[in-house]
Amino acid sequence: MKLTRRALVAAAATSGALAQSAAAAAQASPAPGRLPAKDAFAKMPFTYLDAGSTHPMPLGARKALEEYLRYKTQDGTVSNYSVGAKETAMIAKFGKLVGAAHDELSLIQSTTMGENLVIRALGIPESGGRIVTDALHFFGSFYTYGELGKAGMDVVTLPMTKDGRIDMGQMAAAVNDRTKLVSISAVSTTNGFAHDLKAVCDLAHAHGAYVYVDMVHAAGISPIDLRAAGVDFAAASSYKWLMGDFGLGFLYVRKEIQDKVKRPWWGYHQVNAFKSHVFPYDEPGPGAATYGMSPDAAGKFAMGTTSWTGVVQLDYSLGLIKDLGVPAIEAARQPLIKAVQTELRGRGYQPMTPLDSRTALVAFALKDARAKLGDLMKAANIRLTVSQNRFRVSLAVFNDMNDVDRLLSALPRTPPA
Numbered sequence: 001m002k003l004t005r006r007a008l009v010a011a012a013a014t015s016g017a018l019a020q021s022a023a024a025a026a027q028a029s030p031a032p033g034r035l036p037a038k039d040a041f042a043k044m045p046f047t048y049l050d051a052g053s054t055h056p057m058p059l060g061a062r063k064a065l066e067e068y069l070r071y072k073t074q075d076g077t078v079s080n081y082s083v084g085a086k087e088t089a090m091i092a093k094f095g096k097l098v099g100a101a102h103d104e105l106s107l108i109q110s111t112t113m114g115e116n117l118v119i120r121a122l123g124i125p126e127s128g129g130r131i132v133t134d135a136l137h138f139f140g141s142f143y144t145y146g147e148l149g150k151a152g153m154d155v156v157t158l159p160m161t162k163d164g165r166i167d168m169g170q171m172a173a174a175v176n177d178r179t180k181l182v183s184i185s186a187v188s189t190t191n192g193f194a195h196d197l198k199a200v201c202d203l204a205h206a207h208g209a210y211v212y213v214d215m216v217h218a219a220g221i222s223p224i225d226l227r228a229a230g231v232d233f234a235a236a237s238s239y240k241w242l243m244g245d246f247g248l249g250f251l252y253v254r255k256e257i258q259d260k261v262k263r264p265w266w267g268y269h270q271v272n273a274f275k276s277h278v279f280p281y282d283e284p285g286p287g288a289a290t291y292g293m294s295p296d297a298a299g300k301f302a303m304g305t306t307s308w309t310g311v312v313q314l315d316y317s318l319g320l321i322k323d324l325g326v327p328a329i330e331a332a333r334q335p336l337i338k339a340v341q342t343e344l345r346g347r348g349y350q351p352m353t354p355l356d357s358r359t360a361l362v363a364f365a366l367k368d369a370r371a372k373l374g375d376l377m378k379a380a381n382i383r384l385t386v387s388q389n390r391f392r393v394s395l396a397v398f399n400d401m402n403d404v405d406r407l408l409s410a411l412p413r414t415p416p417a
Helices: 005-013 016-028 059-072 083-098 111-121 140-150 168-174 197-206 255-260 297-301 308-324 326-347 369-379 401-410
Strands: 105-108 130-134 154-158 179-185 210-214 233-237 249-253 271-276 289-293 361-365 390-394
Touching (some): 083 308, 111 233, 111 249, 111 297, 130 140, 130 168, 168 197, 326 361, 369 390
Parallel strands (some): 130 179, 210 233
């Protein structure tokens, strides 16, 4: 990997403690030669630092989709093709990635769908009680919990601290015996802050509360073990760090609580046995049909048809993530994170991400950021998230120090007034 002068300056400016930490991480978990994995993706005509919004599709996934399309068009070039087998394999790969058993997972449409299904399964808002969430949860969920507050739930939203964290002391003060649900993001979409999931679960369970985790910015890019942490529910879409596409995601429901929550809706894919009684030659029986539901997460939460293109793409992409290795992916991005954090802090940009964060997202606050940086980034041929009053850098498996250097060269030497 080529190191530019700016990157070397940024690295030299890193504090001794940070340098030792980065060195220790690199020694403990060296990245294999496949990282950065540029050859696994198309050659992009721009510097892409926005995988946290939508991750590019690997070339191998495109090839897998092309094979599927040949099968789907029935042109005779593909035989013995089974989407069902690919779906089973894909779910198993995802389970190993996040520490979940096959019977703890259900395919769903999106992360938001998963969160809403959990809320309904817990009987919220009819149950009453408290929901504890925080300002670093997915901002789309602010709407959800705002409406639940109007419906009678006692909703507490914990603030972000000045250094970009959620304070566990404040959470401990907010979670009480009336708390029904603690709802958080494993890794915040806003600034990359990572919760200590086990600490949150231990706290919530001590008060009889359940924990829901949005894992969309953790699965595939940061180490996560749902069972080891004690997470009750978790959901993720596949179009971000799983390198998939829109319309397919996962819902995790811890095995020990599956019998304690109600079925939030009825979907044909929940059914594991079916016999009709209304058609010619059917056996007579009570009602139109007799049926049974699977005794697992899918038996309570599965929907109807699944995106087959999403299944085929994920079957490949999850294999790529496994081959690269999440610990290696995390280790490989640490020098890039340190360069961005050190250089921009040194220039006076207001950090939103904790200095010791190891996740793939780094954010800075800047008033009127979109107006001040939007055209500038476009002119520099750089893609990243620029919001109204902040900007966020996403570091993917194909990014290297040269990508970071292009960003640092394009950003103003001092924050625009």
